[in-house]
Amino acid sequence: MKEMRFIDLGYVSLPMLHAIEEAIAYKGVPTFMLWIASPKTASIGYFQSVEKELNVDACKKLNVEISRRPSGGGAAYFDEKELYYSIVAKWDSGYLPKNFQSCFRVATTGLINALKEFGLEGTFTGKNDVLVQGKKISGNAQTNMHKAKIQHGTFLTDFDYEIAASVLKIPKQKLEDKGVSTLKERVTTLKELLGREVSQEEAKKALLKGFAEALDVEFYEDKLTDEEKELAEKFVEKYRSREWIFKR
Numbered sequence: 001m002k003e004m005r006f007i008d009l010g011y012v013s014l015p016m017l018h019a020i021e022e023a024i025a026y027k028g029v030p031t032f033m034l035w036i037a038s039p040k041t042a043s044i045g046y047f048q049s050v051e052k053e054l055n056v057d058a059c060k061k062l063n064v065e066i067s068r069r070p071s072g073g074g075a076a077y078f079d080e081k082e083l084y085y086s087i088v089a090k091w092d093s094g095y096l097p098k099n100f101q102s103c104f105r106v107a108t109t110g111l112i113n114a115l116k117e118f119g120l121e122g123t124f125t126g127k128n129d130v131l132v133q134g135k136k137i138s139g140n141a142q143t144n145m146h147k148a149k150i151q152h153g154t155f156l157t158d159f160d161y162e163i164a165a166s167v168l169k170i171p172k173q174k175l176e177d178k179g180v181s182t183l184k185e186r187v188t189t190l191k192e193l194l195g196r197e198v199s200q201e202e203a204k205k206a207l208l209k210g211f212a213e214a215l216d217v218e219f220y221e222d223k224l225t226d227e228e229k230e231l232a233e234k235f236v237e238k239y240r241s242r243e244w245i246f247k248r
Contacts, residue, residue, distance in 0.1 A: 001216060001217060001218050002094075002095070002216070002217050002218070003217060003218050003219070003220050004030050004031070004032055004095060004215065004217040004218070004219055004220075005029055005030065005031045005032070005219075005220060005222045006031075006032050006033070006034075006208065006219035006220065006221050006222065007031060007032075007033045007034075007221070007222060007223060007224060008033070008034050008035075008204070008221070009033050009034065009035035009036075010035065010036065011035075011036050011037075011038040011080070012035050012036070012037070012038065013037070013038065013039065013041070013065070013067075014037060014041045014043055014065070014067035014069075014078060014239075015067060015236050015239035015240045016232065016236050016239075017035060017037070017086070018067075018069065018070055018235075018236075018239045019231075019232040019233070019234075019235035019236035019238075019239055020033075020224065020228070020232045021033075021070075021086055021088055021150050021152070022070070022145060022146070022150075022231075022232075022235045023224075023228045023229075023231035023232040023235060024088040024148075024224075024228060025088050025090075025145050025146040025148035025150055026145075026146045026148075026231060027225070027227065027228055027231070028090045028093075028146075028148065029225075029228075030088070030089040030090070030093050030095045031086075031087070031088045031089070032085065032086070032087050032211060032215070032217075032219060033085065033086040033087075033088075034083065034084070034085055034204050034207060034208075035083075035084050035085075035086065036080055036082070036083060036084065036200065037078035037079055037080065037082065037084060038079075038080050039063070039064075039065050040062075040063070040064050040065065040077070040078065040079035040080070040160075040163070041064060041065040041066070041067050041077075041078045041079070042054050042059055042064050042065070042066055042067070042075065042076075042077055042078075042167045042168065043066075043067045043068070043069055043075065043076050043077075043078055044066075044067075044068050044069070044074075044075045045068075045069055045071065045072045045073040045074055045075065045141065046068065046069055046070055046071060046072055046143065047072055047248070048068075048074070048075060048248065049248045050066060050068075050245065050246055050248075052169065053074070053075035053168070053169055054066060054075060054167055054168065054169060055166065055167050055168070055169055058166045058167045059167050062163055062166060062167065064077075064163065064167050066245055067239070067245065068239070068244055068245045068247070069141060069143075070143045070145065070150070070239075071141035071142055071143040071150065071152065072141055072142070072143065073128060073139065073140070073141035074139070075168050075169070076139060076154070076168075077160070077163060077164035077167060077168060078154075079160055079163070081157065081158035081159060081160055082154055082155070082156055082157060082158065082159060083154075083155045083156075083157050083200055083203045083204065083207070084152065084153065084154055084155065085107075085110075085152060085153060085155065085207060085211065086150065086151070086152040087107065087149075087150070087151045087152070087211075087215075088148060088149070088150050088151075089148060089149055090147055090148045090149075091144075091147050091148060091149060092147075095215060095217070096149045096151060096215075098149065100142070101127075103142055103149060103151055104124070104127065104128050104140060104142065104151075105124065106214055106215065107140055107142075107151050107153060107211075107214070108122075108124040108128075108130050108138070108140060109124075109210075109213075109214040110207070110210045110211035110213070110214035110215065111130045111137075111138050111140075111153070111155060111207075111210065112124065112130060112210070113209065113210030113211070113213050113214055114155065114203075114206040114207045114209065114210030114211070115130075115132060115137070115206075115210075116210070117205075117206035117209060117210065118190060118193075118194060118198075118206065120132050120190075120193055120194075122137065122138075128140040128141060128153075132188055132193060133188065133193070135185075135186060135187060135188035136186055136187050136188065137155070137156050137187070137188050137189065137190070137193075138153055138154050138155055138156065139153060139154050140152070140153030140154075141153065155190075155203060155207060156187065156188070156189040156190065157189060157190045157191060157198045157199075157200065157203045158189050158190070158191045158197075158198075159187060159189045161183055161184045161187070164183060165182075165183050168183075170183060190203065
């Protein structure tokens with residue numbers, strides 16, 4: 001069984017998270033990370049427009065940062081109530097499939113495995129979602145850079161529906177296509193499903209076990225190298241820039 005580096009990033013801003021992912025992609029050490037988004041942020045996918053996807057005035061009023069991901073997917077709300085993962089590995093490393101859909105399948109298998117630790121049955125549906133009892137508990141996205149795959153996504157331990165509904169411009173048709181009329185009807189959390197608070201530490205343990213099985217690896221805990229930190233500090237300026245965030 002192969003080993004894979006695991007880094008617990010703790011609390012991290014979205015621009016710095018993407019800079020760290022890129023630094024790891026550049027240097028090439030296969031890495032699995034868990035992280036919590038702080039400050040609260042409305043994130044759009046690479047191909048999206050801020051004005052079309054987000055209520056900018058609501059973001060300002062609610063002190064929600066605006067960020068653009070290098071990966072695709074739709075607009076999403078990130079905060080400290082949720083837990084997130086990232087996997088970064090070179091194409092030729094053998095840790096992640098290069099194929100778009102196969103990579104999603106491996107990652108969502110990790111999430112589904114983690115859900116089993118809570119006695120829940122998850123299903124992979126569409127391009128990039130994991131559902132439990134018909135509701136979304138994880139959204140996922142990926143991109144390629146520096147001949148490496150970056151795969152990341154959410155694991156909803158809890159969720160602030162009110163703020164999310166305020167800052168995200170979710171088309172009524174999109175919800176109707178899912179057979180629902182509100183965000184709360186579409187999304188669920190571990191807290192709701194289990195009827196209790198789920199600590200981030202408990203969720204982290206489940207994810208580590210679930211992804212170790214899905215990736216067929218043994219994790220060893222480590223930290224970013226000094227060179228990766230230096231690169232991240234360089235790359236983060238791009239992800240913080242207005243030019244990047246409002247590029248479309």
